[in-house]
Amino acid sequence: MSMNVTLAREDVVRLCERIEGAQRRAYAIPKLTDEYPAMTIGDGYAVQTELRRRFIAQGHRLAGWKAGLTSKAKMVQMGVNVPSIGFLTDRMARPESSAISTADLVHPRVECEVAFVTKKALAGPGCTRQDVLAATDYVLPAIEIIDSRFAGFKFDLPSVIADNASSARYVGGGRARYAEEIDLRTLGVVMEKNGEIVGMGASAAVLGHPADAVAMLVNILGELGETLPAGSFVMSGGITEAVAVRPGDNVVARFQDLGSVSVRFV
Ligand code: 0L1
Numbered sequence: 001m002s003m004n005v006t007l008a009r010e011d012v013v014r015l016c017e018r019i020e021g022a023q024r025r026a027y028a029i030p031k032l033t034d035e036y037p038a039m040t041i042g043d044g045y046a047v048q049t050e051l052r053r054r055f056i057a058q059g060h061r062l063a064g065w066k067a068g069l070t071s072k073a074k075m076v077q078m079g080v081n082v083p084s085i086g087f088l089t090d091r092m093a094r095p096e097s098s099a100i101s102t103a104d105l106v107h108p109r110v111e112c113e114v115a116f117v118t119k120k121a122l123a124g125p126g127c128t129r130q131d132v133l134a135a136t137d138y139v140l141p142a143i144e145i146i147d148s149r150f151a152g153f154k155f156d157l158p159s160v161i162a163d164n165a166s167s168a169r170y171v172g173g174g175r176a177r178y179a180e181e182i183d184l185r186t187l188g189v190v191m192e193k194n195g196e197i198v199g200m201g202a203s204a205a206v207l208g209h210p211a212d213a214v215a216m217l218v219n220i221l222g223e224l225g226e227t228l229p230a231g232s233f234v235m236s237g238g239i240t241e242a243v244a245v246r247p248g249d250n251v252v253a254r255f256q257d258l259g260s261v262s263v264r265f266v
């Protein structure tokens, strides 16, 4: 992946302000490439990096990272073929079983994911599944609530990367397990909305193995000049398609071996 930045610094700041405003006030904007058609993936990460810098300057704490667009189901759903990463802060975390407000989101969707918590720092390039597993403290089931700030969830990679890979909220829960105690590749998951099954899959859907998705994330971080510190919370990517939610919806993600996580929307 080329991290070539073509935008002038002032354009990166302008676009970052546009994304930050859309996130803060929960309104949809046109994709950034409508105005900057030559925008690259590197430009998208430059905007995302500026957003992270601003949030941290405002007192948000970096909690970890997420891999996005890592499953075939997600790539087909969104019409893209390259995974991406985004950052997670303490302000995006919500407790298990909590009521999540939709008033401050544009058009939220939920995803079931395996989350990793690390006990050793990881750095790319060359990070492998084995490196990730050796650095993993434990894994747990998680629900990610994504919310593209682009009208109609219509975007391209440079735009969605600038929008922090649609990151909005995340909820960890269920039962934490040591990675070596379970077969992380074949873990089954069923997603229910209001008691009905709306998605199911196995963790191999995420780049063949969720730890491969984390290795990919670490290698992208390496290209951005960043490392993954010990104690990071990492979401490895949605196993099934993302499902739209509205106020009143209850969502439960039932994982084999990891228990279940639930959230409701108000
Ligand atoms: O977590 C994800 O896979 C989302 C990445 C961004 C794409 C989207 O908004 O669906």
Ligand code: MG
Residues within 6 Å of the ligand: 066, 067, 068, 069, 111, 113, 144, 146, 235, 237, 238
């Ligand atoms: Mg996700």
